[in-house]
Amino acid sequence: MYDAIVAGLGPAGSTAAYSLAQKGWKVLGIDKARFPRYKSCGGCISTKIERILDFDIKETVEETAFGATFTYKAGRTMDILSDRPVGYNVMRDVFDDHLLKKAREAGVEVIEGLRVKGVADSGGFVTVFCEGGQEFKAKFLIGSDGSSGVVGREYFGLDPKEAAISITAEVPYGPAGKTVHNKLFIDFGSIPFGYGWIFPKKDFLSVGIAGDAAKVGGKVKDYFNEFVSTHEALKGLKIDHRDGWTVPIFYTGAATPVRGRVVLAGDTGHLVDPFLGEGIYYAIRTAKAAAVAVDTALKTGDADLSSYKDWLEKEVYPEFRSAERLSDLVYDHPRLWYSIIEKDHDIMRRYYNVIRGEETADSFYSWVYNKVKSKPWKVLRRWIESRFMPA
Numbered sequence: 001m002y003d004a005i006v007a008g009l010g011p012a013g014s015t016a017a018y019s020l021a022q023k024g025w026k027v028l029g030i031d032k033a034r035f036p037r038y039k040s041c042g043g044c045i046s047t048k049i050e051r052i053l054d055f056d057i058k059e060t061v062e063e064t065a066f067g068a069t070f071t072y073k074a075g076r077t078m079d080i081l082s083d084r085p086v087g088y089n090v091m092r093d094v095f096d097d098h099l100l101k102k103a104r105e106a107g108v109e110v111i112e113g114l115r116v117k118g119v120a121d122s123g124g125f126v127t128v129f130c131e132g133g134q135e136f137k138a139k140f141l142i143g144s145d146g147s148s149g150v151v152g153r154e155y156f157g158l159d160p161k162e163a164a165i166s167i168t169a170e171v172p173y174g175p176a177g178k179t180v181h182n183k184l185f186i187d188f189g190s191i192p193f194g195y196g197w198i199f200p201k202k203d204f205l206s207v208g209i210a211g212d213a214a215k216v217g218g219k220v221k222d223y224f225n226e227f228v229s230t231h232e233a234l235k236g237l238k239i240d241h242r243d244g245w246t247v248p249i250f251y252t253g254a255a256t257p258v259r260g261r262v263v264l265a266g267d268t269g270h271l272v273d274p275f276l277g278e279g280i281y282y283a284i285r286t287a288k289a290a291a292v293a294v295d296t297a298l299k300t301g302d303a304d305l306s307s308y309k310d311w312l313e314k315e316v317y318p319e320f321r322s323a324e325r326l327s328d329l330v331y332d333h334p335r336l337w338y339s340i341i342e343k344d345h346d347i348m349r350r351y352y353n354v355i356r357g358e359e360t361a362d363s364f365y366s367w368v369y370n371k372v373k374s375k376p377w378k379v380l381r382r383w384i385e386s387r388f389m390p391a
């Protein structure tokens, strides 16, 4: 009997396992993959990560971004840079392996290459059923098996269709070598209700596009192909391999990620910012909070994990709801949005403070909304201008 089992050992699972083992609990972590393993991802971690980390991740950071070059449908290029960092770019195989190593060092027992197939919660403990008929028991389970896992979908009934759909590729630098430094590339308008990106790493450009699954329909490959064949930063580079994946963004009405002795952290619980699709920071942050709830329950012998739900309601969901409203504002009208930020770079510069954790998404949204509402004629002018810009 373990004190806790952690199903899935990405950033959420490794963090939860690490946090509980640090407190002296007997923890088992299970992942279907063997590490280091690839994860389709832009791999850009917002700098607010520094506020919540228990250990250094600097050795995994390949590039520090000080802002971005923005485009609209791969054209109308503009730089909005900053003198302070906004993001750290990592390769996920390296980054996730680093976190798992920390969990092992803290005393977590790890089983790699074993798929979790089901969960039962009865008799005062949780049973985790794995492939090959193996079973493990624990007082508590943290479900962190990501968007393709079983704990969120099957045990909690979260809806896999509430997601963004994406295509990504890791593109090696051409013969010219690395020519871009210290910035991201973000494109609006190339995909419905989403964006395209190019995030530079040491040896690769991580390229991708993602948009709301319902609005993109079956055309994500077409949007990706159009984006990569027209973007200036990718001219002449060879894209051999592409990956399709989903981003399980937060949605209003999602089941609460606490059920009996089981809690969800990270992607499994749809704990992904719905505006940026940013999930690494939230995986780590929610995993730490889930571990606090489990630690308290283990100490008190009371199986009530609702403090985690209360914490999410207070600390995370309000941010996600504001991010949802921001998504509607931006992605419903990408051309108008682009015309507005083209004329007013301070909007994005202020958004960088949200990414840095210095301002809430809620206060940023209110500020933008009031700005737009207080000068409707300006917005009307931008809207008219945007009609005559290249589509």
Ligand SMILES: Cc1cc2nc3c(=O)[nH]c(=O)nc-3n(C[C@H](O)[C@H](O)[C@H](O)COP(=O)(O)OP(=O)(O)OC[C@H]3O[C@@H](n4cnc5c(N)ncnc54)[C@H](O)[C@@H]3O)c2cc1C
Pocket: 007, 008, 009, 010, 011, 012, 013, 030, 031, 032, 033, 039, 040, 041, 042, 043, 044, 045, 046, 114, 115, 116, 117, 144, 145, 146, 147, 148, 149, 150, 166, 167, 168, 208, 210, 245, 246, 247, 265, 266, 267, 268, 272, 277, 278, 279, 280, 281, 283
């Ligand atoms: C295309 C794309 C681009 C993204 N770009 C960014 C970005 O730039 N920045 C950012 O912050 N976020 C980004 N995200 C989101 C980010 O990748 C996720 O939010 C993050 O990986 C969540 O971590 P996690 O630990 O919850 O899940 P994961 O990282 O998905 O880890 C889940 C783990 O569970 C394991 N697993 C799955 N099923 C089972 C099973 N049945 N049994 C056992 N183990 C299982 C998997 O092998 C995996 O190791 C992106 C996502 C996508 C798809």
